[in-house]
Amino acid sequence: MLLLSLVTIVTLFALLGSGVWVAFALMGTAWVALEFFSPFAPGTVLASDFWGASYGWDLTALPMFIWMGEILFRSGLADNMFRGLSPWLNRLPGRLLHTNIIGSGLFAAVCGSSAATCATVGKMTLPELERRGYDSSLAIGTLASASTLGLLIPPSIVLIVYGVVTEQSISRLFMAGVGPGLMILALFMGYLIVWALVKGERAGLTGSDEASMSLGEKLRRTLSLLPILLLIGGIITSIYGGLASPTEAAAIGVVLSMIIARFNGHFDRAIFTSSLFAAIRTACMIAFIIAGASFLTSAMGFTQVPMRLAQTISEMGLSPTMLLVALTLLLLVMGCFLDGISLILLVTAIIMPVVSAAGFDLIWFGIYLVIVVEMSQITPPVGFNLFVIQSLTGKDILTITKATLPFFLLMLLSIALLHLFPAIALYLPRAMTG
Template identity: 85%
Template sequence: MLTLSLTTLLILTLLLGSGVWIAFALIGTAWLALTLFTGFAPGPILASDFWGASYGWDLTALPMFIWMGEILFRSGLADNMFRGLSPWLRRIPGRLLHTNIIGSGMFAAVCGSSAATCATVGKMTLPELERRGYDSRMAIGTLASAATLGLLIPPSIMLIVYGVVTEQSISRLFIAGIGPGLMILTLFMGYLMLWALLKGNRAGLTGEAGPRLALGEKLRHSLSLLPILALIGGIIASIYGGLASPTEAASMGVVLSMAIARRNGHFDRTIFRDSLFAAVRTACMIAFIIAGASFLTSAMGFTQLPMQLARTIGEMGLSPGMLLLALTLLLLGMGCFLDGISLILLVTAIIMPLVEAAGFDLIWFGIYLVVVVEMSQITPPVGFNLFVIQGLTGKDIMTITRATLPFFLLMLLAIVLLHRFPEVALYLPRAMN
């Protein structure tokens, strides 16, 4: 088993390090593993897995949610959120810095992309927060970290991918992501308020609060939030209430996102074309990686590596907590070099037998896995949100990384809480039964 493990890891590392497309790296690793360590012909297995990974109905929701996010990305939504939220935050410790956290959470709920959330909200909030004198380090940290919730709060592209490859209910995964997503938002906002109370207000780092508005003016500004709240509520309610499948809800989301963009005056033929092409490119890339990961999963099954690995670790007698700690350290290390989708697919291809043998609920494990992937979005050298922030601010990666460190530690705390209190993720899915 050691020879097989080391050879497979070496092949995958060399292919990824050489700059080969991730899908081709997965395919190449699987092909060589089958050729070197089994007597099975790789060609028929590759053809079967590519077909099986490409025609699933659940996978249809993926390009639709991506298209919805691309439309909203171009619709001026971030400007509406800032205008609607800022009047209500002037008296809360941390003041308008909370717009990064709440705004990212709201946009994440309809976008599903961490990088798109970071770029869209950041284009609006960072210049305004800088103009009002807010601490730039905290503004960067709150934005980069809260934007990762685009991977967890439904509709989540990561959860769709995980659900497809592990054959878990996407509806149940979506509902399971609500509780942990709100928990992480609360941790972020609580830390920001504590920071403001202990340091920010005294040091003059929380900037201007903005003009005091009458209640009627606040309500009028909040009207700009109604379309996006209706879209979020409609998608989640239709799935949770059993009125629509995730694919049907995604299709309606595309139509409603077009209506929102049209209402904001940011929808024309060019935006329609650009958003459609961007969605097709992203969806094809993800589908290709899924197909490659499916082939790798089959290859690992034929080589018996996952089962042998699970048996070996099982014989070590690790408790579920220690196993989770080991997996977290492994995934964080891998996340420094792989994007989120590739990490999820690689994990499900190799260690799922180990996870099942340890008795973890697969719905819960999917949420845990996405939270770890969120953390990898703000860890160098391949933290995509760090690159987005660097493009927006021009600051170096290490400065941005230091700004996100407290929120990275809060995500670690969230994993501990999820382990101690799994009902945070499982209560709503179980209530669906």
């Protein structure tokens, strides 16, 4: 087992380090494992797994949600969110910095991509916050961190992928993501409030005041949030109320996103075409990685690496808490070199037997895994949100990473809270099935 594990790890990291596509790296690792450490023909297993990974009904929701996010990404939605939120946040300690957090949460709920959320919201809020005199470090930190919630708040592309490869209910996963998503938003906003109250003017959180406006004007500005709130509410209610499957809700979401984009005056033939082809490229990339991960999962099963690993860890006598700490450290290191979807697929291919043997609820573990993946989005050297912020601000990666550190620690705290109080994630799914 030691030789096989060593060969597998070396092969995987050698292929990833060579710059080949992640799907090819997964397939190459699986091929080596089957060719040299099992009696099974790699070609036959590869063909079977590629076919099996390509026709799942749940997987059809993936391109629809991606397309919906691409349409909204081009619709000018961030302008509406800033205009609708800013009048109500001016008197809250931390003031307009909360638009980064709440705006990212709202956009994440319909976009599903942390990088797209970061770029879209950041283009609107960062110049405005800088003009008003807000602390640039906190502006960057709140945006980079809150935009990762696109991976957790439903509808989530990453949760769809996890549900497909682990055969868990996507509807239950979506419901499980609501509580932790709101908890992390509350932790981020609470941090800003406390920091502003303690530091005051020295924190650079006050900024210049929004011009005073009447209640009627505030309400008129808030109406710009109505389309996105209706879209989020419609998708979530249709899924949780049993009116539509995630795939059907995704198709409805595409149509509604076109209506919203048209309502905003940002939808024409060019946007339709560019959003469609962008969605196709992203969906094909994810599907290819899923197929490669399926092949690696089979290879690991035939060579019995996961079962032996689970047995070894079981013999070590680690408590669930210590196992979770070890997994978190391992995943954070791996997340420094892999994107979120690749990390999730690699984890499910190798350590799911360990997770099952330890007694973790697989719905709960999916939420935990996504939070760790979110953290990897703001850790160098492959933290995609860091690169997005760098392109928007021109600041170096070290400065941006330092700005996100407090929020990274808050996400670690959220994992601890999720472990201590699993009902944060599991109450709604259990209520749904109970």
